[in-house]
Amino acid sequence: MIRLTILYPNTEGATFDLDYYLNTHVPLSKKLQGDAVKSFTADYGIGTGIPDQKPPYLLIANLVYESMDAFIEAFMPHMEVLQGDIPKYTNVEPVIQFSEIKLD
Numbered sequence: 778m779i780r781l782t783i784l785y786p787n788t789e790g791a792t793f794d795l796d797y798y799l800n801t802h803v804p805l806s807k808k809l810q811g812d813a814v815k816s817f818t819a820d821y822g823i824g825t826g827i828p829d830q831k832p833p834y835l836l837i838a839n840l841v842y843e844s845m846d847a848f849i850e851a852f853m854p855h856m857e858v859l860q861g862d863i864p865k866y867t868n869v870e871p872v873i874q875f876s877e878i879k880l881d
Contacts, residue, residue: 778815778881779845783838784872787822793835794866795821802862806840809858813851815841835869845875 785793799819807814818839822832842848852859863871 778878779842779848780876780878781840781842781848782874782876783840784874785835785837785867785869786872787831787833787835788869791835791869792867793869795836797866798836802859802866805862806859809855810851813842813847815843817841835867841878848875 785791803817803819807817816839820837820839822834822836824830824832842851
Protein backbone atom coordinates (compact mmCIF):
# COMPACT_ATOMS: atom_id res chain seq x y z
CA MET A 778 0.00 0.00 0.00
CA ILE A 779 1.11 3.54 -0.69
CA ARG A 780 0.06 6.86 0.77
CA LEU A 781 -0.09 10.10 -1.17
CA THR A 782 0.35 13.01 1.23
CA ILE A 783 -0.55 16.49 0.03
CA LEU A 784 0.63 19.29 2.30
CA TYR A 785 -0.58 22.87 1.92
CA PRO A 786 2.02 25.11 3.64
CA ASN A 787 0.70 27.96 5.78
CA THR A 788 2.78 30.66 4.12
CA GLU A 789 2.35 34.43 4.35
CA GLY A 790 -0.78 35.45 2.42
CA ALA A 791 -1.99 31.85 2.04
CA THR A 792 -5.70 31.29 1.59
CA PHE A 793 -7.69 28.07 1.82
CA ASP A 794 -11.44 27.64 1.25
CA LEU A 795 -12.10 24.65 3.49
CA ASP A 796 -15.80 24.47 2.59
CA TYR A 797 -15.04 24.26 -1.15
CA TYR A 798 -12.28 21.71 -0.55
CA LEU A 799 -14.42 19.41 1.60
CA ASN A 800 -17.70 19.76 -0.26
CA THR A 801 -16.58 20.10 -3.89
CA HIS A 802 -12.95 19.09 -4.47
CA VAL A 803 -12.87 15.95 -2.32
CA PRO A 804 -16.12 14.51 -3.74
CA LEU A 805 -14.86 15.27 -7.27
CA SER A 806 -11.56 13.52 -6.55
CA LYS A 807 -13.33 10.48 -5.08
CA LYS A 808 -15.77 10.31 -7.99
CA LEU A 809 -13.09 10.52 -10.67
CA GLN A 810 -10.66 8.07 -9.03
CA GLY A 811 -13.29 5.63 -7.81
CA ASP A 812 -12.39 2.56 -5.80
CA ALA A 813 -8.66 3.05 -6.39
CA VAL A 814 -8.69 5.43 -3.41
CA LYS A 815 -8.83 3.12 -0.40
CA SER A 816 -9.04 5.96 2.12
CA PHE A 817 -9.00 9.75 2.06
CA THR A 818 -8.38 11.91 5.13
CA ALA A 819 -8.04 15.66 5.48
CA ASP A 820 -6.52 17.28 8.57
CA TYR A 821 -7.03 21.04 8.95
CA GLY A 822 -4.22 22.77 10.87
CA ILE A 823 -5.24 24.51 14.09
CA GLY A 824 -1.95 25.15 15.89
CA THR A 825 1.40 23.86 17.08
CA GLY A 826 0.99 23.58 20.83
CA ILE A 827 2.68 26.94 21.28
CA PRO A 828 0.12 29.68 21.99
CA ASP A 829 -0.54 32.08 19.11
CA GLN A 830 1.74 30.19 16.72
CA LYS A 831 0.13 29.34 13.40
CA PRO A 832 0.25 25.75 12.18
CA PRO A 833 2.92 24.97 9.57
CA TYR A 834 0.28 23.53 7.21
CA LEU A 835 -3.21 24.75 6.39
CA LEU A 836 -4.30 21.23 5.48
CA ILE A 837 -2.73 17.80 5.14
CA ALA A 838 -4.53 15.29 2.92
CA ASN A 839 -3.72 11.59 2.81
CA LEU A 840 -4.95 9.23 0.11
CA VAL A 841 -4.19 5.52 0.18
CA TYR A 842 -3.83 3.34 -2.93
CA GLU A 843 -2.88 -0.31 -3.44
CA SER A 844 0.24 0.66 -5.42
CA MET A 845 1.88 3.37 -7.51
CA ASP A 846 0.42 1.67 -10.58
CA ALA A 847 -3.06 1.95 -9.06
CA PHE A 848 -2.47 5.64 -8.38
CA ILE A 849 -1.22 6.29 -11.92
CA GLU A 850 -4.15 4.44 -13.46
CA ALA A 851 -6.71 6.30 -11.30
CA PHE A 852 -5.20 9.79 -11.21
CA MET A 853 -3.45 10.44 -14.51
CA PRO A 854 -6.59 10.44 -16.73
CA HIS A 855 -8.03 13.14 -14.44
CA MET A 856 -4.86 15.07 -13.60
CA GLU A 857 -5.80 18.22 -15.53
CA VAL A 858 -9.26 18.44 -13.95
CA LEU A 859 -8.06 17.80 -10.39
CA GLN A 860 -5.01 20.05 -10.57
CA GLY A 861 -7.05 22.70 -12.39
CA ASP A 862 -9.45 22.76 -9.44
CA ILE A 863 -6.73 23.71 -6.93
CA PRO A 864 -6.90 27.50 -7.57
CA LYS A 865 -10.60 27.37 -6.67
CA TYR A 866 -9.77 26.59 -3.03
CA THR A 867 -6.22 27.79 -2.39
CA ASN A 868 -3.44 30.03 -3.64
CA VAL A 869 -0.83 27.70 -2.10
CA GLU A 870 1.49 25.42 -4.07
CA PRO A 871 0.99 21.99 -2.47
CA VAL A 872 3.89 19.77 -1.45
CA ILE A 873 3.46 16.17 -2.59
CA GLN A 874 4.98 13.05 -1.06
CA PHE A 875 4.42 9.37 -1.79
CA SER A 876 5.22 6.90 0.98
CA GLU A 877 5.16 3.15 1.30
CA ILE A 878 2.97 2.33 4.30
CA LYS A 879 4.95 0.31 6.83
CA LEU A 880 2.65 0.65 9.84
CA ASP A 881 -0.98 1.67 9.88
